[in-house]
Amino acid sequence: MKITFQKGKTVNLLKKIKSYPRLGVVLLAFVAFVALGLPDGLLGVGWPSIRNSFSIPLDAIGMLLTASVAGYMASSFMSGVMLSRLGVGKVLALSCFLTGLALIGYTLVPQWWMMVLLGIVAGLGAGAIDAGLNTYVAAHFGEGLMQWLHASWGVGITIGPIIMTLGLSSLETWRFGYWVVGGFQIALAIGFTLTLPMWNQGHVRFPAHENAQPEKKLTDYQTPLSETLRKPCVWLSVLLFFLYVGAESSLGTWTYTLLTESRGVDKTLAGFFAGSYWFTFTIGRILAGLVAHRVGINKLVLGGLTGALLGAGLLIWNPAEIANVIAVGLIGISIAPIFPAMMSGTRIRVGDKYAANTIGLQMAATGFGTAVIPSTMGVLARHISLEVIPVYLLAVYVSLLGVYLLAIRPERAPSKGKVQPLAQIDSGK
Template sequence: MRLKGVTITAYCGAFLCLGIAFSVLGPTLPHLAGQVAVSIGSISILFVGNSIGYLVGSYLAGPVFDHWKGHPVLAVSLGLLAGLLFLVPFAPSLGLLITVFIVLGIMKGAIDVGGNVLLLWFYPKGANTAMNALHAMFAVGAVITPIVVGFALSRTGKVDLAYGLLGAMILPFAFSFLFLPSPKAPPIPKADTEGSNARGDLVLICIIFFFYCGIEVGFGGWITTYALKSGLETASGSAYLASTYWAFFTIGRLGSILAARALSPILVVGAALALAGVSIALMVAFQDSRHILWGGSALLGLAVSPIFPQLLLVADARLHLRGSTTRWFFVGASIGAITIPWTLGQGFEFIGPRVLMPAMLAIVLANGVCYFLLLRRLKAPVLKAR
């Protein structure tokens, strides 16, 4: 039992580090643009590079975790992640900064795929609570990051201190995986994962991950710049706005642990998408209101928080996930993280910051359509709470 608790703690720690890596770019983006002397539109290429790296890392990591012991791979990935964060403030050019964020993205992809798959193997039955706890720690990391950035800016006016502190937080978790035995994959009922229906479900779930990741990364990455450029917040205030979004994201992840005991994962996903649509619609209707911006950001964080872990549970119930299968969900998510934030950045450059909220609303509506298509395809056992 003690080993089990230590292992779960290590997984949660890895996802706290993952939350740091995912959320660090948005609050520091304007300062990185100043560091390498480029415009906001140009610096948005970092989202693309980071997401390309994540795509490559996700795709390559799947078979690695199927055939190699998972914990040493996680240890190396986390160690490299920490080292790359230390390097960011010292990149003197946009090209070098892009390179750093591409490699950082590769490490993120490996940690994300590996952590989720290994947890499902560690809990072949009854993974619902553990999965939500894992992703709640991701949200904790995402909350910590803008706070650390805001603290560093208030003390030094630069992001160097923030990247140093965040990198140092990751190292203990990297070492912990060197001393823990890796779980093995449980057997797969072959008949459950064959045929055109399973392939169709796989494709549709990938599309939902595509839109979801665009919502989460696009809003979390651009809300700081949106608030600053719209004149609704100061530099430090906009960083704390992002922290509010991630704080309610964390609350939602924790709350979903309880909700999952009463509702099936697929129904939690539907309720979350509906609430996300309401929150963004309010911010579209009242774009000049600072109070609606703060309240809508908090509500959106709460809404989208349970979607990723609950959708993974739906996929596992239907497809009995392996690394080579799970990677496609993360590939879909990373393509969304490439195209959607980059497109938003171009909108900022050529239209203005007010493009953000209508674009986010359109993405949520598109994901809602995909959700109803998936709901019609799933069989009754998958719709029940696990």
């Protein structure tokens, strides 16, 4: 028995078939972003107990952070190559499994140097997951979903301290937190493995004309990394993420110290607002996801930077104690949509051919920015004054604005050799 379809009906049927895995992949992506934030929330609460277990000094945490950042940057840098050779699904599955083993390994090793080495492994896994997910979402989904997925990271980094606190209070061990999160990562790796066909084949976008070829996705390109590194627009895009994440982590790192040691703000009040800094990210990104499609990428970024500049200016001015709280809150909710918006706009700035490699480079730059900018801020604060912190922060935001305006100039935004209008990108066309 032979079944025939008209050409137009066949294309429509294939579109419907291809759309079925979409919900499953979206849900798994949300879970994966939560999982990315979980380990980041464990270390701060667990560190006093960890250092007592290994009998190491307070500042030894720098060794673990450096090792993790090194692994993160290395895997992010090479993510474009890995994605083109293995596919998104396999990269995510292997990376989650690697991260899970490293986190559980933290609880089993008898020596501190072994935990530091495992930090490299955990960083390798986290960098590949982060870059892989961001590349996939930028290729297949809209700006609104990108905002909400990154809000899920805020959920993870909020839950992480709760898990660690539960282990310390109920079981009197920091290892419980890493057991739970490590096991969750391995379960997520199994989820990625079981859904490999969805990640690798489930999102081919069909063209408007039935005889045309399906549109090529960002993850389908196999552009040599050396070719990508020769593009000036790529380096501008990388610089954006170095500056942004450096500023983001700087405020999170130094807010409490600035408010309590230099401004005389009550420690309880300062701790509440410093601790809720990441929570404002979650709220900001949820709200941005509601309007991202209508507002567009450029307006989200430029509007966020405007709010950040105003907040930094208010923090420098410091007319009253309450102004500090307002400034920190304004900066937090303003910059929340910038990272996912710039990530979605990668293909606009550098073109589809170079986007996958560039996203990996951008994620590597986040690790470098996290290490360099807050550290430099700390050195200046020690030698000059803590009041240099908001001034430095304002300078970074001004630099970020300048680089962004340079990066979005039309001649620097080739998409397959041509400039693709922003409205067209936002609408998924």
